[in-house]
Amino acid sequence: MINQQLLNPKSIVVIGGSNNVHKPGGAIVRNIKNGGFDGPLHIVNPKEDEVQGIKAYHDVKDIPNTDxxxxxxxAKFCPDYVDYLCAEKGVRAFVIISAGFGEETKAGAELEQRILDTCKKFGAALIGPNCIGLLNRNHHSVFTLPIPNLNPQGVDFVSxxxxxxxxxxESAVIKGLQFNSVWSIGNGKQIGIEDVLQYMDERFNPETDSKVKLLYIENISNPDKLLYHASNLIRKGCRIAAIKAGSSESGSRAASSHTGAIASSDSAVEALFRKAGIVRCFSREELTTVGCIFTLPELKGKNFAIVTHAGGPGVMLTDALSKGGLNVPKIEGPEADELKAQxxxxxxxxxxxxxxxxxTAEQLGTVIDYCENKFDHIDAIAVIYGTPGLTHLYEAYDVLDKKIKECKKPIFPILPSLHTAGPEVEEFLKRGHVNFSDEVTLATALSQIMRTPRPAPPEVQLYGIDLPRLHIIIKGIENNGYVSPEVVRDILSCAGIPQVPEMVSTSKEELRAFAERVGFPVVAKVVGPIHKSDVGGVTLNIRTPEHLELEFDRMMKIKDATGVMVQKMMKGTELFIGAKYETRFGHVILCGLGGIFVEVLKDVSSGLAPLSYGEAYSMIHSLKGYKILKGTRGQKGINEQKFAEIIVRLSTLLRFATEIxxxxxNPLLADENDVVAVDARILIEK
Amino acid sequence: MINQQLLNPKSIVVIGGSNNVHKPGGAIVRNIKNGGFDGPLHIVNPKEDEVQGIKAYHDVKDIPNTDxxxxxxxAKFCPDYVDYLCAEKGVRAFVIISAGFGEETKAGAELEQRILDTCKKFGAALIGPNCIGLLNRNHHSVFTLPIPNLNPQGVDFVSxxxxxxxxxxESAVIKGLQFNSVWSIGNGKQIGIEDVLQYMDERFNPETDSKVKLLYIENISNPDKLLYHASNLIRKGCRIAAIKAGSSESGSRAASSHTGAIASSDSAVEALFRKAGIVRCFSREELTTVGCIFTLPELKGKNFAIVTHAGGPGVMLTDALSKGGLNVPKIEGPEADELKAQxxxxxxxxxxxxxxxxxTAEQLGTVIDYCENKFDHIDAIAVIYGTPGLTHLYEAYDVLDKKIKECKKPIFPILPSLHTAGPEVEEFLKRGHVNFSDEVTLATALSQIMRTPRPAPPEVQLYGIDLPRLHIIIKGIENNGYVSPEVVRDILSCAGIPQVPEMVSTSKEELRAFAERVGFPVVAKVVGPIHKSDVGGVTLNIRTPEHLELEFDRMMKIKDATGVMVQKMMKGTELFIGAKYETRFGHVILCGLGGIFVEVLKDVSSGLAPLSYGEAYSMIHSLKGYKILKGTRGQKGINEQKFAEIIVRLSTLLRFATEIxxxxxNPLLADENDVVAVDARILIEK
Known part of the structure; x- marks a missing residue:
């Protein structure tokens, strides 16, 4: 539980504060002092009378009440200190830097639990243990360097x-990125990344709070909570970017050995981030670049003007923006001519x-003014401005400083001469600006932002789902494993998913009568074996009752056969929907075209249940083979709306059937009118 | 023509050298002086007696003979100076910084031409005009900053x-990258990028020459020359990376307006680079990162050990290496346990x-030693080592310095604390090392290198190509445009490309006889209209002579019909081969699966004619749908060797038929035995 004593304490005590700034106990005292903390700062150190000019108490009993x-x-001393400080000294917030707790041993985990219990009892906040601390505009309770520049509109960073x-x-300060707060959650015994977001969401004040959040995540312990508060914050006007380390198989092994946590599948993480509207980053460089972009006015469109006095980087930036789905449109007409004349x-x-x-610097100003005021189709301005070392750049950067503050359109400064114009760039950053020293890195980050959807609506689409019947069906299933085709049919019909007419039976006569009713041609499939094709258990295009009877006799002799299913034979484009339950995340839904598109080309898109119509459409549209669904080479397209509806309904069904x-x-068959399920498998584990 | 007077002059004169270091004339004198040029340096300046402590001549007539x-x-004074200096002062090399030549006006182009003519006449070398100059270990004749550290094993950079x-x-010096030479070719009137490579190739001395070349290219004026010398250099042990700016459509428009040159298509550039074995980069950051990698020992395999004292970056690096096709394999066994104990x-x-x-620093050394000597499956070592600011890193970086010099396996230093450990990183770089401050940027560059093939063999595969007949056929074509099906057949047969049996005729009887001979079913296609399907001019699966006659009568009535073609109807996997002639590059060959794979999924790979078998296989293997060619879902694969053979033969044919x-x-039909061409179009322009 985050409280005011943690965020804005009236007084601080450092237990173990020392004179040795090469150790955490000394460094953290130095940082708090240098950070200008304005309340009383106490030190407890049994061996020192004074620490860095501050009176040190030998015994914690002697300190006054503290926040x-x-x-x-x-580690072994921490639980007693926490007990005593809570009970006797009114302390209601702890930052525990010390390591040697649950991350190392079982005994350590017990110490950690004792601390948590005490904090719970007294309503105290706990950051850590095993962390670098907490840094905000009120106090710098971290033992590390660098300390970034702080600013109420800077970034909230939780790691x-x-x-x-x-x-x-390190990567942020070089770019000039400023911070509002830095949270190192350590073992996150009481306060994890999700809890920090919850606090920011529930207390969000759009007038005063920072609107940029950056996250470095190794383990998502509560995906629902992360989703809920991150998407809430984004709906309230915030922008969030995050790294989830461990996105590859080896990386996830590496992350597990590093954190001890069980890795979640990358498609679940990807689906979660997209649902929440979190911009996903894969490197420190990318995260801090996105963070810098977030501190500028929001991009309202895709059209960039590139302003430069050096051709090459302008061309490389144009290439990279175009590849990322952004535009560098032509500028022409009388106003362009007017500018050119100047x-x-x-x-x-x-x-x-x-x-x-x-x-000249003056011309730079004029160009920016034209982009801001006269070229209406331009949404953003990228200024590439370095030096071959002949003159200083102070004048040009003054103009840039002024224009960034004046203009409504975002201006992205690309100042490449970090070495030759080091002092000028530093002066520019000191005025609160950011710098993107490589234009292509900027373009890549911009396109990653543009690709991230808005948060999905939180409502579940319940219409047309028969939940009571679903619960009865699931309850009735006795054994774990794949359920019978009849049960599959029943479950799909609970979600109102259209299915191809079919009948399962052990009676040849019944099946013949069914086939005559729905009309030939039909398909016959053996019931029982899982991989029907491999055992010769599927026959397509049966056109006569006699052929059907022959196939029936043959299939009933296949090993494990318990019956035969007859289906009306349908035509259409093959589609695919899959789902997998991911511990803590819920169901990840996949969709795509069937056959080689899934099996060879891996052309599937994913979403996290429950899905909205908007999400289902976005999944369909992001398929590489989407043009085939739209209709191509003289073929009509499929009924996209019905495909989306099935995806949504299935996702809702699964949200209420975690046993699946x-x-x-696989496949569904689709034409311009209908989409119907032809074959399906369901695995139940209770 | 590059000569010793340019590369290693005994004496230099700066015409227009001045005291104002904020102008090129002053800055270049300062740079030559600071660069420690050890011969006589003369200045010509009509208004000064002394320039930066050097005697200045008012008149060029007074200077001694100079190299x-x-x-x-x-610009307007340059041609006369060049004339006079060549004729009277023995000058045999020029670096012309001045702008205002061909890049601006027609009159400027004439000045440039006069200079070139003079240089030709006297056998003098000419860099520029309109450039920043030439910088090497002998003289720093550039007017710009920064001046990088110079080293005979550093990078040769041509821009x-x-x-x-x-x-x-700027991006290079921050990483510690060192240089052997920097060439700014400017307008490249005499010496272009290709000429520099030619010189380096023809004089290559493996004992003394730098083996790393970086290129920034806006315009490839002589692709054959670039290909020839770049691949030669790579075969001799060099490593080359290049940016070709203008890879997108808008970027290429931007590049054209910047350089005035005609843009080449990006697939031609891509194909050229792959054929030459040049690592393609898309940003300054990527080029300099690849350059830094090239200065380390070559990677012998894909297996990385990641050595770190901070978990997160190790995980991100593992993710990025895995995604790029490199490995971070498990390390285990008795020797791993032995290391762990230390x-x-x-x-x-x-x-x-x-x-x-x-x-500790000592432990860092131990870990690296184990990776070098005991873990045989490890090919390279990435060391991530920064600081939270408690202690200095000199000791650890001393160890790293020593190990990089000692070890045979490449060690990639990732030192992220550029701010907090700035002085330590600087000291490390001063010892001649490079630094990759972001681990994911490194991994991306490494995988770009791994993806680049070795240079293709320069031999043309002539076997089985009937060149004399080809020339007669091409000579016989009178009009530009698409040639008739008969000529298409003839041209394909010159290359020995198998074709489906077919006959074109205006005689119903002849076609009927042909169909009966090859056997029904057959396909009938109208001859004349280009888009046959759109006018109802294609009928498949004709099973009887009567049906064929009906179709013949119908098709002959289609507008522009000049005959009917009858083909044996074949089955198989649809393939596609395309080719387009690109001015200066020659033919870019594309291959892929047919149908939706080309039209919807754009799954094609490209190569530059003439192609070797190795290149053809590599094109086939890099298709996303390659698994389908290998055989999937119970289907047999296709005869890959015959597909490759057709690609190679076609590419050879085109090399000798630039009129195409x-x-x-499209399509070719392929099964496990054969690949045959079913339909083809050829456009001739003489």
């Missing part, structure tokens, strides 16, 4: 790994706007 | 854009090897 305690002593947080800060001969305004190596661990409908 | 002249005066070269150097409790050696935040501007064979 926040930072513990930098051996599941302390060392990684430090390296992410630049040196040889300049180009066609976009990229290249105003030459000899272009795996299922697929 | 190299650097010109920093207005088609001066400003971009400067920004690439680390602090809680360390993991499973790979990533995490020796904890408290791990476009052609495709």
């Amino acid at each position: 926040l305690a930072v513990l930098v002593v051996a 599941g790994s302390g060392a990684t947080a430090v390296f992410i800060l 630049l040196f001969p040889g300049s180009s305004v066609a976009n990229p706007i290249d105003f030459l190596a000899t272009g 661990k795996e299922m697929d409908i | 190299l002249a650097v010109l920093v005066v207005a 088609g854009s001066g400003a971009t070269a400067v920004f690439i150097l 680390l602090f409790p809680g360390s993991s050696v499973a790979n990533p090897i995490d020796f904890l935040a408290t791990g 501007k476009e052609m495709d064979i």
Whole structure:
């Protein structure tokens, strides 16, 4: 439970504070002091009288009542300190830096549990243990460097790994990214990443709170909570980007050995992030670049003007933006000519706007003004401005500073001369700006943002789902494993999913009568064996009653055969829907075209149940073979709406049937009118 | 023509050298002086007696004989200076910084031509005009900053854009990348990028020459020359990476407006680079990262050990390497246990090897030694080592320095604490090392290198191609445009490409006889209209002579019909081969599966004619649908060797028939035995 004593303490005590700034106990005192904490700061150290100019108490009993305690002593001493500080000194918030708890041994886990119990009893907040601490505008209770520049509109950064947080800060400060808070949750015994988001969501004040959140996650312990609060925050106007480390199989092994947590499948993480509207990043560089973009005004469209005095980087940026689905549209017409007349001969305004190596700071201002005020189809301005080392850039960067503050359209500064114009870039960052030193890295991050959908609506689409009947069916299933075709039919019909007419029977006469009723041709399939095709248990295109009877006799002799299923033979485009239950996440739904599209080309898209219509459409549209669904080569397209409806209904059904661990409908057959399920498998584990 | 006066002049004169280091004329004198040029340096400046401590001549007539002249005066004065210096002062090399030549006006182009003519006459070398100059270990004749550290084993960097070269150097020096030479070719009037490569190739000395070349290219003016010398250099042990700016449609428009050159299609560039074995990069960051990798020992395999004292970055690196096709294999067994015993409790050696935040410099050395000497399946070592700011890193980086120098396996240093450990990183770089500050950027560059094939063999596969007959056929074609089916057949047969039995005729009887001879079913197609299907001009599966006659009568009535073609109806997997002539590059060959694979999924791979068997196989294998060709879902695969043979033969044919501007064979039908062409179109332009 996050409280005011943690976020804005009136007083702090460092238990284990020392004079040695090469140890965490000394470094954290230095950081709190340098951070200008304005309340009383106490130190407890049995061996020192004074620590870094502050009176040190030999015994914790002697300190006055305090809000926040930072513990930098051996793990075994921590529980007693927490007990005593809560009971006797009114401490209601703890930052426990010390390691040696649950992450190392069972005994350590017990110490951790004792601390948690005490905190619960007294309503105290607990960050850690085993973390670098908490840093915000009120106090710098971290032992590490660098300390980034702080700003109420800076980034809130929450990290599941302390060392990684430090390296992410390194990558951030070089870009000028500023922070509002940095949370290292350590073992997250009481407060995890999801809890920090919950607090930010529930107390969100759009007037005063930072709107940018960056997350480094090694383990998603509560996906529902993350989804709920992240998407809430985004709906309230926040922007969130996150790294989930362990996205490959070896990476996930590496992450498990690092955190001890069970890895979640990457498709579940991907589906969760997309549902929440979280921009997914894969490197420190990408996360901090996205963070920098988030601190600028939001992009309202896809059209960039590139302003540069060096051609090449403008071309590379154009390439990278185009590949990422963004545009660098032509700029032409009388206003373009008007601008060109104000630049040196040889300049180009066609976009990229290249105003030459000899272009002046004043011309830079004029170009930006035209992009802001006269070129209406331009949504954003990328300014590439470095130096070959002849002159200083202060004047040009002054103009850039002023225009970024004035303009409504976002301006992305790309200042490449980090070495030769180091002091100018530093001065520019000091004024609160960010810098994207590589134009292609910027473009890649921008397209990753553009590709991330808005959060999905949280409502579940219940219409047309027969939940009471579903529960009765599931309850009636006695054994774990694949259920019989009849039960599959019943479950699909609970969700109102259209199915091909079919009958299962052990009676040749019944099946013949069925086939005559629905009309030939029909398909016959053996019931019993799982891999029907492999045992010769599927015959297509049966056109006569006699042929059907022959096949019946043959199939009943196949090993494990318990009956024969006869289906009306249908035509159409093959589709596929699959689902897998992922512990903690729920069901990941996959959809795609059937056959080689799934099996060879792996062209599937995924979403997390329950799905909205918008999500289902977005899944369908993101298939590489989508054009085939739209109709191509003279073929009519399929009824997309009905495909989406089946995806949505199935996802709702699964949300209420967690006993279904795996299922697929493969194939569905689709034409311009209908989509019907032809074959399906359902695996139940209770 | 590159000569010794350019590369290693005994004396230099700067025409237009000045005291103002904020102008090119002053900056270049400062750079030559600071670069420690050890011969006489002369200045010509009519207004000064001394420039930066060097005697200045008012008149060029007064200078002694000189090897190299650097010109920093207005364009209009340059031709006369070049004339005079060649004729009277023995100058045999020029670096012309001045702009205002062919890149601006027609008059400028004439000045440029005069200079070229003079240089030709006197056998003088010419760099520029309109460039930043030439920088090597003998002289720093560039006017820009930064000046990178120079080293005989550093990078040779050739750039088609001066400003971009400067920004690439910015990105390089921060990483510690060292250079052997930097060439800014400017307008490349005499010496272009291809000429520099030619010189390096023809004079290559494996004992003394740098083996790393980086290129920034805006315009490939002589693709054959680039291909020839780049692949030669790579075969001699060099490694080459290049950016070709203008890879997207808008980027290529931007590049054209920037350079005035005609853009080449991106697939031609891609095919050229792959054929040459050049690693293709898309950003300054990527190019300099690949450059840094190239300065380390070559990777002999795909297996990485990740050595770190911080878990998160190790996990992200594992993810990125795995996604890029590289491995982070498990490390286990008695030697792993032995190593683990030498680390602090809680360390993991499973790979990533995490020796904890408290791990020592000595332990770092031990871990690297085990990776080098005991873990035989490890090919390379990535060391992630930063700091939370408690202690300095000099000791750890000393160990790293020593191990990089000692070890045979490449060690990739990832030092993220550029801010907090700035001085330590700087000291490390000063010892000649490079630094990859972001682990994922490194992994992406590594996988780009791994994906680049070796240079293709330069031999043309002539076997089975009837060139004399081909020339007669092509000569006999009178009009530009699509040629008739008979000519298509003839051309394909010159290359020995198997074709489906077919006959074109205006005689119903002849066609009927043909169909009876090859056997029904057959296909009938109208001859004349280009888009046969659209006008109802294709009928499949004709099973009787009567049906064939009916179709013949119908088709002959279609507008523009000049006959009917009857083909034996074949079955099999549809394949596709296409080719397009690209000015200067030759033919780009595309191959893929037919139908939706080409039209919807754009699953094609490309190569540059003439192709070797190795290249054809590599094209086939890189198709996303390759598994279908191998055989899948109970279907047999196709005869891959015959497919490759047709690709190779077609590519050879086209190499000798540049009149063919476009052609495709679509479809070819393939089964496990044969691949035959069913339909083809050929467009001739003479």
